[in-house]
Amino acid sequence: MAVSGGLLCGAAVVTLLCLLNGAEAGDPVQWGYDKGDGPSAWPDLYKRWCSGRKQSPIKLTTAQSVYDPSLDTYTISEPAYAGKQYKILNDGHKVLVDFQNMRVNLSLNRHERECFRPHHVHWHWGDKNSIGSEHWLEGKQYPLEGHIVMWDCRFWDSFAEAAHGIDGLAVLGVFYEIDNSVQLSPDRGIGEIISFFDRPQVSSCDQCVNKDYNNPGVNLPAFSIKELLPKDMSSYFVYYGSLTTPDCRENVMWTVFREPIKIPQSAMDKFRNLSMPQNSTTGLRRPMVNNFRGPMPLNPADPIGARRQLSRSFGSDVGAAMAVCAPDKRLLVLAASLLAVAGLAACRG
Numbered sequence: 166m167a168v169s170g171g172l173l174c175g176a177a178v179v180t181l182l183c184l185l186n187g188a189e190a191g192d193p194v195q196w197g198y199d200k201g202d203g204p205s206a207w208p209d210l211y212k213r214w215c216s217g218r219k220q221s222p223i224k225l226t227t228a229q230s231v232y233d234p235s236l237d238t239y240t241i242s243e244p245a246y247a248g249k250q251y252k253i254l255n256d257g258h259k260v261l262v263d264f265q266n267m268r269v270n271l272s273l274n275r276h277e278r279e280c281f282r283p284h285h286v287h288w289h290w291g292d293k294n295s296i297g298s299e300h301w302l303e304g305k306q307y308p309l310e311g312h313i314v315m316w317d318c319r320f321w322d323s324f325a326e327a328a329h330g331i332d333g334l335a336v337l338g339v340f341y342e343i344d345n346s347v348q349l350s351p352d353r354g355i356g357e358i359i360s361f362f363d364r365p366q367v368s369s370c371d372q373c374v375n376k377d378y379n380n381p382g383v384n385l386p387a388f389s390i391k392e393l394l395p396k397d398m399s400s401y402f403v404y405y406g407s408l409t410t411p412d413c414r415e416n417v418m419w420t421v422f423r424e425p426i427k428i429p430q431s432a433m434d435k436f437r438n439l440s441m442p443q444n445s446t447t448g449l450r451r452p453m454v455n456n457f458r459g460p461m462p463l464n465p466a467d468p469i470g471a472r473r474q475l476s477r478s479f480g481s482d483v484g485a486a487m488a489v490c491a492p493d494k495r496l497l498v499l500a501a502s503l504l505a506v507a508g509l510a511a512c513r514g
């Protein structure tokens with residue numbers, strides 16, 4: 166998306182919002198996270214994809230995944246960020262930071278010559294700390310999950326094209342967990358983003374991100390994508406799935422890191438203080454919470470033959486346990502053989 170002028174920029178923001186809302190041209194369906202328009206209604210509202218067989222999120226477990234030694238640590242080549250701007254928006258479903266077409270290339274080491282360009286990051290969270298993340302890790306749901314949405318710049322010229330293309334997107338998922346001993350810097354990463362939730366773009370806060378949705382956005386200084394990723398970028402899961410919001414398009418290569426980023430409770434509370442669109446009947450402000458979809462089956466039973474593989478970059482504890490058990494197994498075989506020989510000798514005797 167080559168954006169330079171104000172008109173083009175406006176068009177790009179509209180395109181972005183349409184894509185993120187799943188409300189494509191001529192599509193009158195609106196969705197949300199309530200009973201009638203929430204995740205359980207999406208398969209009916211968005212028939213083409215939301216009831217598909219490669220849906221996201223899923224439950225991530227070591228036991229159900231396959232170790233792939235070719236999955237190496239991620240490398241990121243970034244430009245100089247000084248003087249550049251990102252834009253933070255509340256789209257009514259979630260809060261997101263648009264990277265404003267920054268030319269950052271991520272090379273996923275397994276695909277060395279491939280090219281992925283981060284487009285935006287958004288989050289999903291709950292109204293209490295026991296729920297909120299979309300993916301589950303070893304049976305656990307985290308209070309917050311960030312999604313860095315990237316597009317494949319080998320085959321596509323823009324996010325808008327890639328978002329509609331086959332295998333056009335890749336998303337990095339990051340869990341957050343609460344640790345009140347952590348102090349976030351207001352000048353870096355998630356700490357800086359949160360500090361912009363209630364920062365006025367002009368003089369009043371009428372259009373602050375925490376008060377207003379579908380606002381034009383608030384500028385914030387650009388920063389390294391690495392600030393939104395955990396320290397350990399070598400341990401992660403990979404699988405092929407979908408967007409977790411309508412239209413649930415199945416064109417996403419998912420990478421979800423195992424190590425959560427730690428944030429204090431006060432930072433989590435800032436997310437819960439964001440506003441969703443007002444209640445249409447009462448006109449009352451509603452807190453933006455529980456904007457997550459529950460886990461979908463990795464391998465749906467129907468249609469028959471729907472099989473997906475969940476890969477992991479790290480050796481498993483199960484593997485380690487088996488390695489420890491292996492000599493015991495050999496001993497068992499040896500003991501069984503000795504018993505057999507003894508039995509034969511007894512028979513002959």
Ligand SMILES: [Zn+2]
Pocket residue numbers: 287288289312409
């Ligand atoms: Zn998401």
